[in-house]
Amino acid sequence: MKSPSPAYRGRFAPSPTGRLHFGSLVAAVGSWLLARAARGCWIVRVEDLDPAREVAGADAAILSTLAAFGMVSDEPVIHQSRRTATYAGALARLEARDAVYPCWCSRSDLEPFGGIHPATCLAARDASREPAWRVRVPARTIAFDDAIQGRVAQELAREVGDFVLRRADGWFAYQLAVVVDDAAQAITDVVRGADLVDSTPRQIFLQELLDLPRMRYAHLPLALDAAGRKLSKHERAIAVDADDPLPALRAALAFLGQRPTSERTVAATLAAALDAFDPACIPAGPHAPTPFAALRKELS
Numbered sequence: 413m414k415s416p417s418p419a420y421r422g423r424f425a426p427s428p429t430g431r432l433h434f435g436s437l438v439a440a441v442g443s444w445l446l447a448r449a450a451r452g453c454w455i456v457r458v459e460d461l462d463p464a465r466e467v468a469g470a471d472a473a474i475l476s477t478l479a480a481f482g483m484v485s486d487e488p489v490i491h492q493s494r495r496t497a498t499y500a501g502a503l504a505r506l507e508a509r510d511a512v513y514p515c516w517c518s519r520s521d522l523e524p525f526g527g528i529h530p531a532t533c534l535a536a537r538d539a540s541r542e543p544a545w546r547v548r549v550p551a552r553t554i555a556f557d558d559a560i561q562g563r564v565a566q567e568l569a570r571e572v573g574d575f576v577l578r579r580a581d582g583w584f585a586y587q588l589a590v591v592v593d594d595a596a597q598a599i600t601d602v603v604r605g606a607d608l609v610d611s612t613p614r615q616i617f618l619q620e621l622l623d624l625p626r627m628r629y630a631h632l633p634l635a636l637d638a639a640g641r642k643l644s645k646h647e648r649a650i651a652v653d654a655d656d657p658l659p660a661l662r663a664a665l666a667f668l669g670q671r672p673t674s675e676r677t678v679a680a681t682l683a684a685a686l687d688a689f690d691p692a693c694i695p696a697g698p699h700a701p702t703p704f705a706a707l708r709k710e711l712s
């Protein structure tokens with residue numbers, strides 16, 4: 413095997429909210445293929461910063477399912493829940509620069525503003541409870557060139573507003589943690605589902621504020637059901653089967669626009685997919701995956 417190139421460090425960052433589903437399998441396979449094609453590293457990070465949505469044991473289940481699909485992190489898997497001191501350090505740096513402020517506004521306070529914080533708090537300071545911490549966003553457009561989606565631009569002040577970095581319940585927000593960790597792990601390339609493309613300008617903004625390097629981005633097409641809904645909305649129906657990985661693996665490769673292969677093992681399927689991998693064939697737009705059952709029949 414050729415030694416990994418430090419010029420490419422990719423990652424797959426699942427939240428342990430349930431079993432690995434088809435949408436996350438696509439993100440895993442897409443990020444793995446792009447990393448391997450660049451002879452880079454592929455790292456798994458568990459994003460467990462939302463206990464209310466998490467399922468006990470889901471992290472281990474996701475890691476073993478990934479292994480059944482032939483994908484194993486090149487470096488030890490980190491858990492975000494164990495890194496709060498690092499996120500607190502980043503927030504303190506922003507506080508020292510007066511880039512963040514405490515906010516006691518509730519969701520219903522923000523309702524008349526379409527959920528977008530108007531930059532001046534509506535709720536008064538309340539010493540009896542913890543505030544959330546928001547970052548001030550600039551009145552400018554943040555744009556980047558996505559390898560799959562093309563040019564993406566967002567006006568943070570108008571479209572997002574001052575956003576939360578630390579929630580009132582004390583947990584750090586995804587936006588801060590992901591930026592701190594991508595930099596700490598020296599990630600160069602973020603490959604993930606297009607449902608996160610709207611988060612990227614916020615992350616680029618935070619990278620700038622924290623003097624961290626900008627990543628390259630590739631947002632993969634989103635898997636929809638036949639009715640056009642996001643697949644992850646009904647995870648149970650589309651959890652992938654670690655005991656029978658080939659049909660879902662082939663479906664994920666087909667979903668990513670890659671030529672179907674008829675290899676009989678996971679390792680051989682991944683090797684063939686990597687051999688024939690053409691990133692230019694990855695479609696940009698959301699679409700429905702080929703049903704696993706049909707695919708199984710077609711290739712058996």
Ligand code: GLU
Pocket residue numbers: 424425426427459590603604608
């Ligand atoms: N943890 C996020 C999720 O599972 C992904 C974050 C990312 O790839 O940046 O949706």
